[in-house]
Amino acid sequence: xxxxxxxxxxxxxxxxxxxxxxxxxxxxxxxxxxxxxxxxxxxxxxxxxxxxxxxxxxxxxxxxxxxxxxxxxxxxxxxxxxxxxxxxxxxxxxxxxxxxxxxxxxxxxxxxxxxxxxxxxxxxxxxxxxxxxxxxxxxxxxxxxxxxxxxxxxxxxxxxxxxxxxxxxxxxxxxxxxxxxxxxxxxxxxxxxxxxxxxxxxxxxxxxxxxxxxxxxxxxxxxxxxxxxxxxxxxxxxxxxxxxxxxxxxxxxxxxxxxxxxxxxxxxxxxxxxxxxxxxxxxxx
Ligand code: PLP
Numbered sequence: 523x524x525x526x527x528x529x530x531x532x533x534x535x536x537x538x539x540x541x542x543x544x545x546x547x548x549x550x551x552x553x554x555x556x557x558x559x560x561x562x563x564x565x566x567x568x569x570x571x572x573x574x575x576x577x578x579x580x581x582x583x584x585x586x587x588x589x590x591x592x593x594x595x596x597x598x599x600x601x602x603x604x605x606x607x608x609x610x611x612x613x614x615x616x617x618x619x620x621x622x623x624x625x626x627x628x629x630x631x632x633x634x635x636x637x638x639x640x641x642x643x644x645x646x647x648x649x650x651x652x653x654x655x656x657x658x659x660x661x662x663x664x665x666x667x668x669x670x671x672x673x674x675x676x677x678x679x680x681x682x683x684x685x686x687x688x689x690x691x692x693x694x695x696x697x698x699x700x701x702x703x704x705x706x707x708x709x710x711x712x713x714x715x716x717x718x719x720x721x722x723x724x725x726x727x728x729x730x731x732x733x734x735x736x737x738x739x740x741x742x743x744x745x746x747x748x749x750x751x752x753x754x755x756x757x758x759x760x761x762x763x764x765x766x767x768x769x770x771x772x773x774x775x776x777x778x779x780x781x782x783x784x785x786x787x788x789x790x791x792x793x794x795x796x797x798x799x800x801x802x803x804x805x806x807x
Contacts, residue, residue: 526603528596528637533603545634546617550624551674553616553634554578559769560601560609560639564806566769568594570732575613578671583626584617587633600637609641610770614673642770651797654777654789655691657766659755660684662695662703662727669726681706692766694758694779697727701752704728708768710776712753712761713792720757723750733767733800740799746792755779763790765797773797 527539546552556575559566572590579586586593597611616634620627664677681693685706694710695703703722704710709731711721719741724730741748758764764776764784773796775789784790
């Protein structure tokens with residue numbers, strides 16, 4: 523079955539799914555995106571992802587190409603046309619197509635909208651979560667507004683490539699003060715050496731993950747508490763447990779940071795409990 527993409531109003535086979543060379547996404551990374559998990563053919567936390575999308579667009583003065591409700595319809599249609607049971611749906615909006623010029627184009631230029639979806643390998647993801655992953659750390663050299671989910675991901679791309687070249691699965695960004703901000707495409711959590719569950723507070727220096735937000739509900743339901751605060755790389759090296767959260771991986775244990783083994787080198791009990799509990803709080807629809 524050939525994959526289908528939605529491109530500016532049309533559902534097209536992948537080979538025909540194209541955008542213009544002067545799309546501002548292509549020229550300037552002038553756009554934003556969202557990734558939602560798909561499970562049982564349903565969007566997971568679609569409403570929350572579309573709320574964050576609206577915020578990202580608002581921060582950049584890009585208008586919504588259609589209502590959030592209509593975007594939800596398109597996303598579900600792409601999921602259905604690609605027969606995705608378990609996977610992800612990707613949505614990207616750019617400022618549109620205009621003669622290359624840094625300043626915003628005229629008001630009548632319409633934002634471009636692309637939606638794709640693909641299947642993920644559930645067994646592989648589960649196996650990864652059972653083992654846990656290794657991460658390396660890299661300097662956080664990103665711009666100061668990574669709370670906006672822009673398609674400008676070059677530092678994230680380079681970080682992930684560095685991780686792979688060093689035999690790890692992912693990279694964590696560490697800022698100039700030695701604070702761990704987030705992973706290349708996920709938020710970072712620790713159970714510290716004294717047993718406190720922490721994650722970095724959400725400001726302009728990290729993306730406020732939807733999985734992160736939903737996990738707060740799961741934490742309360744498990745009778746746990748979490749502190750939202752900055753933590754250093756040294757805190758991470760000494761942690762009992764570590765994990766990352768994102769829509770495509772949910773709660774993924776981290777068992778090695780650089781050359782340090784975390785805890786006993788296996789996913790810890792809090793991490794495992796939260797991975798299980800998460801599902802009850804995610805909204806399917
Ligand atoms: N931080 C970054 C840099 C990301 O790219 C992502 C997801 O892509 C996240 C955090 C986690 O966000 P979410 O839980 O909404 O997927």
